[in-house]
Amino acid sequence: MITASWQAAPVLVLGAGPVGQTTALLLARWGVPTIVLDQRPHRDKIGSKAICQQRDVLDVWEAVGAGRRIADEGVTWTTARTFHRGTELFSYTFAEPGRPAFPPFVNISQTRTEEVLDERIAAEPSIDVRWGHRVTGVEQDGEGVRVRLDDGRELAGSYLVVCAGARCDDLRRLLGVRFDGHSFDDRFLICDIRTDLPGWASERRFYFDPEWNPGRQVLIHPCPDSTFRIDWQVPADYDLEAEAASGALDTRIRRIIGDRDYEIVWKSVYRFHSRVVDRMRCGRVLLAGDAAHLVSPFGARGLNSGVADAENAAWKLAYVGHGWAPDALLDSYHDERHAAARENLAVTTATMDFLVPPDEQRARRRIDILTRAAEDPEARKDVDSGRLSEPFWYVDSPLTTADPQRPFAGRPPRGQVPPAGPGVLLPDAPVVTPRGPGRIRELARDGFLLLTAPGADDGVLTAAAAAPGPVRVLALDEIDPGGALTAALGARPGEVWLVRPDAHVAAVLTDHRDITPALTRALGHDTTRKENSDGLLPAGR
Known part of the structure; x- marks a missing residue:
């Protein structure tokens, strides 16, 4: 606070x-x-x-x-599986640089x-x-x-x-x-179903063209209290109330879960935009x-x-x-x-275009990719069942000072994160502070943070003291005796890592004279911008 x-x-x-x-x-x-x-x-x-x-x-x-409580109450999953009809095409787990406090994903309503x-x-x-x-x-x-x-x-x-x-x-x-x-024509039926599905409680499952939803997709997520969220892609004219009244919704559900008891906790139909x-x-x-x-x-x-x-x-x-x-x-x-x-x-x-191809050419390409992916690892790279959420990397932000020694190599493979560097979210790891054990992201969110590697010169403290607002200087060799954070950063001798209050790296520097300019940039001092006299942006911004 x-x-x-x-x-x-x-x-x-x-x-x-x-x-x-x-x-x-x-x-x-x-x-x-x-x-x-x-x-x-x-x-x-x-x-x-x-x-x-x-x-x-x-x-x-x-x-x-609130984070720990939400995580503890939710269902943790670490594996994403993708199927085409009855065949599993691939699965992947998520990279964990450093020693993060939380699992990759937690499902909770x-x-x-x-x-x-x-x-x-x-x-x-x-x-x-x-x-x-x-x-x-x-x-x-x-x-x-x-x-x-x-x-x-x-x-x-x-x-x-x-x-x-x-x-x-x-x-x-x-x-x-x-x-x-734009908006997509196809709808998606969503049902929260409470039932027992052994072995499905720790993974996300995505099905292309399963026999129980031919020509379309199904996504299944585990949730707390033995509840599973099932999303069916359905036609634009789908009528949920009519299907529920006719018994067709029960048939749809049982084609996935089989002959077991279940309860519909919630159901709805969405159009995506x-x-x-x-x-x-x-x-x-x-x-x-x-x-x-x-x-x-x-x-x-x-x-x-x-x-x-x-x-x-x-x-x-x-x-x-x-x-x-x-x-x-x-x-x-x-x-x-x-x-x-x-x-x-x-x-x-791109995902929606793969799920719902907008033209015949892309529909044929999708069928070809899915057919080949069962045997061809190269084809699997083109299967798009949704690239799961990841932080945005502010590598091109006006607040970020680029480092030619740590260039951004672009979007990494699914489930991976880019190497630590300017614009990238600071990897999390346990650290030791004067107040006792903690985590580096907890410290980062208290203001600007300067992490110094061994060999960093003595001008860091002076630069930090001159900056407005809260700025802290911490030595990596003091707070990271086990080396997990240093390894996750790939920190080199003499470096100073400038971290923003949202835990994104603003700069990696080797000369204390560069700290003040990097801090100034990270605080939004950009002389290329023009303001009106009242401090408001021009109407066209």
Whole structure:
């Protein structure tokens, strides 16, 4: 918890789903008060919704006291299996650089995740949650932002973070942002089924063209309480109520689980979309989560990406509001998270094009790949059942100082992570501190962090002392006696690793004279950007 006093009005957070909850909790950790507004009268507690929480998202939630509990209550899985008809094509497990605190993926219903985050919010006096508050207008100037409610009242804040979900078209119009993209014709039937399926509780299973859904796909995820989430690709004219009434839904389910007892906990039909706003920063307003981008769920990139939006927004709002960084730092929120959204759209659209080929040529190519993949390892590389969620690597960010000794080699194979370096998320590992055992990511999220390898010169402390906001210097040989972190970094003698408050590496340096310029860049001091006199971005940004 940062003890600096917040002098401005509270930050307004629109939407009390997981992205809005995370935003408020992280801002509270930075000493920033928030008012969370949601138009619903109370929280919905139906359905699994977003179930698959990625390791690095659990890390973010642990920073606000929720990650370990969510992980312990969820179902851990480490293996992803892909089948074509009755044949398993391949499986893979996930790389674990360093010694991470959490497993690669944990499945737990969004409903339960929201309950755990609500408990953490209830313990934070600086977070004020108000249900039944529908926003109908947004105005802003150089001093703050005001929202108008449907009952005519107004609320003032220093900034506004819009986490209002996919169906906030009116708000996007108020902000003047486009939401370009497209929607897919096929629907997906989702059922949460409580039953006993021995051997299926620790792996994700994806089926191309199984005999029990010919010509389409099925995805099966394990969940807590002997529940399995099953997704069927179904035609655009699929009628769930008619199928349930006729008994065809029971037949559909039994073709997968066999003659065993089961209970349908929740069922729904979704149409998937690929859309992203053209701007994620509109002056003092930031858009996050589904309000800013929509992707198909094959790869679990929706909620996980939204939580990354929340963390990116929270530390930057805190640094600007506390006076530790210029307003231009908020420009990098758009730069970084819009690039992440475009990456997610590219990955998930490629998956959807493989699942639902848009033309005959690509349909023939898919059949050829799937047929050959049973015997040909090279063909398996082209099978796209969804590249699972991973952190976005800020290698091209204006905040990142490139290192020619550690060039980014591009997207690694499925289940792998790139080598540590500028722009990449810091690998996690246990460390020793004056306060006792800890983890490096816990320390990283308390401000900027300078990790020094043996042989680093003495100017590091001087550079750190001159920087605004919290900056810590830690020697690798003191905090990492076992060498797990040093090995995961591939740290070389004399290096200084500059780590951002969201645990991404901002720079790897060998000369203390480069630390101040790298810190300055990481705080958003970029002379190539232009602002209006009121500190707001030009309307066209």
